[in-house]
Amino acid sequence: MSARLVLVGSPGSGKSTVGALLAERWGEPFADVDAVIEARVGKSVAEIFADDGEAVFRAFEESTTAELLDAPGVLALGGGAVLSPATRAALAGRPVVWLRVTIAHAAGRVGLNEARPLLLGNVRGRLVKLLNERTPLYAEVARASVDTDAQTPEQVADAVEALG
Template identity: 75%
Template sequence: MSGPVVLVGAPGSGKSTTGALLAERLGVPFADVDAVIEQRAGRSIAAIFADDGEPAFRALEEQVTAELLDQPGVLSLGGGAVLSATTRAALRGHRVVWLEVSAATAVSRVGLNEARPLLLGNVRGRLIKLLAERTPLYAEVATERVETDSLPPEQVVALLLTSSSEETGA
C-alpha cells in the first residue's frame, strides 16, 4: 500500500483526533482535508457551504483529497468525502481505516457544532440519515474497520499500530 494511512467515517467518529495521535506516534505528518480546505480558502467549511453551496465544497474536497493522497503520513477525510466516486476510486490501493461510530455516540461527540453545516438543526436525525447514506460507501473503501463507540482515541491508535505491524511483519 502506498501513500498515507487514510481515516474515513462519520462526523464524531474521531478521525481528526485519532489521526493526529496516530501521526504523532508514527512520526509522520498529519493532514485533515477539512482543515486544509479552510486554510486555503481563508474561510470556514460552514462559510463555504453558505456562500458557495455544497457542490462547490465537494469539488474542493475532491481536489484536496486527491492531492494529499500522494503524500506520506496520516490523512483524515471529511465525513462526506466518500460521496465522490472519483475519491472512492482514488482510495484504492491505500490503507483506509473506517472509524465506525453509532448515531448516539456521534451525537454526544458532535453536539450542536455550528462548524458542521450538514448537521445544523436536528443533529440526531441528520446523523442517522448521513450514516444510512454513507455506511455502504465507507464499507466500500475501507481496508479495515475500528468500532470507536467505546474506545478513546488512544486505544484506537494502539489497535491501528498493532494491525499495521502485523501487516508489515514488524
C-alpha cells in the same frame, strides 16, 4: 510518496483526533482535508457551505483529497468525501481505515458544533440519514474498520496500530 494511513468515517468518529495522535506517534505529518481547505480558501467549512454552496465545497474536497493522498503521513478525510465516485476510485488499494461509530456516540461527540453545516438543526436525525447513505460507501473503500464507541482516542489509535 503516498499516505501511510487514510481515515474515513462519519462526523464524530474521531478521524482528526486519532489521525493526529497516530501521526505524532509515528513522527509523520498529519493532514485533515477540511483544515487544508479552510486554510487555502480562507473560510471555515461552514462559511464555504453558506457562501458558495455544498457543490463548491465538494469540488474543493475532491481535488484536495486527490492531492493529499499522494503526500506522506496520515490523512483524515471529511465525512462526506466518499460520496464522490472519483474519490472512491482514488482510494482503491490505499491503506484506508474506517472509524465506525454509532449514532448515539457520534451525536455526543459532535454535540451542537456549528462547524458542521450538514448536521445543523437536528444532529441525531441528520446523522441517521448520513450513516444510512454512507455506511455502504465506507465499507466499500475501507481495508479494515475499528469500532470507536466508548473508546478513548488512545484506545482507537492502539486498535488501528494493531491492524498492522
